[in-house]
Amino acid sequence: MPLINVIPGDKIPTAPFNVRLPVCRVPGWLLALWWLLRGLTRLTVLAVRYWWLTAPTVAAAWIRVRYGWPTLGAVVLVLTAVGVAWWRLHPSSWWRFGCYPLVGRWRRLWVYRRRWSSVMATCGLAMAFAGERYVPQLLAVRCDRFGDRVTVRMLPGQIPDDWGQAAERLAYAFRLRDGRAASAGRPDRVVLHFNRRDPLAATVAPLPVPEVPDLTGLALGVQEDGQLYQLRLAGSHVLIAGATNSGKGSVIWSLLRSLAGGIRSGLVEVWAFDPKGGMELAAGVPLFARFAYDDPDSMAGVLEEAVKRMRQRAARLRGVTRQHVPTADEPLLVLVVDELAALTAYITDRKVRDRIRESLGLLLSQGRAVGVHVIAALQDPRKDVLPFRDLFPTRIGLRMTEPEQADMVLGDGARDRGAVCDRIPETAPGVGYVVLDGRREPVRVRFSYLTDDDIRHLGREHRRLTPDTDESEVTR
Template sequence: MTRRDKWADPAPLEINRPRLPWWTLLPDGVKLVLAPVALVIVAVWVTAKAVRLAWYYPTTVVLGLVGVGTYWVNGWVLGGLVLVVGVGSAVWWRQDPEGFHTRVRWARTEVRRALVYAVQWRTVMRLTSLDGKARGREYLPRLRRTRSDWWRDTVHVRMVKGQAPEHWEARASGLAHAFGARSCHVRVTRPGSLALNLVHADPLARVLPVPALTEESAVDLRRVSIGRTETGKPWRLRLLGGQHLVVGVQGAGKGSILWAVLWALAPLIRSGAVRLVGIDPKGGMELGQAPELFARLAYDNGPAAVELLEQVAADVRERAGRYRGVQRWWSRDTGEPFTLLVVDELADLIAYQPDRKLRERAQAALQTITSQGRAPGFGVLALVQDPRKEIVPFRNLFTTRTALRLDEAAQVDMVLGDGVRARGANAHEISEHTPGVAWVKEDGRREPVRARAFYPTDTNLVELRHYVTGTSATVVPFPDKVEWDGEAA
């Protein structure tokens, strides 16, 4: 190295120039093509967001546009309109609260969706482990439309791929607490989608009086109305073609369901289109309140009650033999009555009876009636307190099972079927102050229904007896003086 090279000026330092975006490096011709495409993509994205906002919040969007337009025209008109609407709504709510809540459901829906669910949806899904992760990417269940009533919010959800309704059922309690609800029921709406019923109040808290007695033509044995569901619809039992088991602890309201059924059938009982056969092992403390309704009635669990069961089983077989090759299903055109067997305290007949032979005969007769009685026009309405298998070994023969207030959580699945409690049927949590409230599970339907039966009072039972017998219920006054053999007492 020469002396000149050693003392030569060092190489100039390179200045760090800012890196330009990649699209600035593209040729001008390509830029001219990509610019309109980018504008179209942005316009489509903005339009989609606007459509989505209008879809989930139509009332808010419409009122916002109307407010902006009104203010644009004249500001004081908007203030007057708001004042009139506010005062009118307050008066409406005061005079007709139920109608107000029904009509303004749309406004409540959008407010609760925005302030209760949308604002914390991502956080709740993460904390309840209902999100999904794959290849470092997070997938969240999609919050769809909601519907808010005064007592319940229905939130529709699109599940993450690979999830099952059982994942949501296992976290239903956590979802209820997260969104400030009393309970959460999971209901499948279609493959990949479900609805969360988040309950805030109890619409069945009030006692339901029995309706007025109807005409005979208005009673349909396939849709006998005995109460009301929590959605406000009639609670209907399918007596024709169904067998019914009602389970509940003492004071749960089994009598309400029993007499609500008989009240609804009163026009048919009076005309002879329905025949009642009853067994009351409690000595008639229940069915003895209106014995005129029954064609045959037994007041114990002894030989008389067992013979009555065996007679009904024989009638089932005899009628089925006559229908063979003629018709497959009973109808009123046959001229024969539909027979309903009412058994109060079923366990006294088939479990607590000390005589083993009588107990076995009663079980055999009941199994015949419940398994073969649907087609020839025989139904069973059985009431029991203990739902264990050793008490009622043939629970599966009852097509409709009703769970009133129960003692233990495990009993819910005993009565309604496996997995029903996980779907929200918490019959063991029914309040003792709401007798007649029950969860109902019908074969062929996945979801249970919560309902409350009408409550017939003692006065209603007196009215029922006189209605069926065709007598008047006039009160005869007690005489002031009674004479025996010409002497005043």
């Protein structure tokens, strides 16, 4: 038998196969019955899914057929009167249980579901596998007066950070202001927060001063959903970062205003540090037990006194309790530093700078359990300026000049999760994002604004009722 020489790479010719698929003839009436059953099933599913539309329609049609138009008109008038009376007598429950649920269902149908598949595809959140396209499932839409909360079941392999990176594109695709993503408490779900209008556009007036400050929830301003924002100071230190005129003073004075009742009664003792020569904090001198400014060496000495006091308190509480409870004899010690970088990076005297860094490091690492808390503000969040920023469990990012600074202050990935500090307008001082230790999602807040007259009035009304308030004893 002769051998056939085949050159490597050449294709061997093959004869085509004649494949004939079997044909099954289906009667026309059976095919029509199949399509009819399929359509009825789909209509039933849609009627059940959109019961809030179908149920009133069926009820109105039944009343019309059974009792006629006059009865149907009377029923509509009665329901309208009940709704108006509910709205007038108790508007908060009307909006919460009557209006917003209907608005949410309508927006789910008309705004989101109508364009859901196309938006998921264009934003890169839909996937294809084995010839099939998979789209995340829209579960629920809840509305309030400011925006929408959209709950979505993610596809396998997706995480909330994937949705956080696409949240801005999703907001623009649905013709909304802005958006961010947050975990929903279940590993397969994510909640998208979209704003229709900004609840933080207006300046927040000074909040009432409580008689006894609640250290687990100090009222400081208004958050994105329009509710009062409360910050937990107990067991925490607070870092405030932002550019010039971003509203750092609003955060500091809002905190001091919430603590003013405790300052007056002696449960809270504030030591203030103002490296700018006292320009920022001098208006609140009556509130301070110690006020250090202008001289770096004296400020280093006051910080060393705070460390000494912290160690003495720790020695007294050792074996007695693991968490300090403020009393008039053992008050909560709050150290307020207006421009931290001036103490940790800009001092030319290396020995003084090292003393300050050492004291701050000890206070931040050991002070929380014994009731010594640091509230620090700065403009430059670089690591060489603030080497121990990771010791602040509570971080507040106000308006910043560069996108990377949000991650420097609030943690890696904070900007992708919605903390766009570089996009806060200059016309909105006091607006910022708060990140708490153990919680990934930032909270958008506008802190209350106190004028100079408000601060002076606060100092007169809530000055310390002890001999320590004599201004002759102010540390210079």
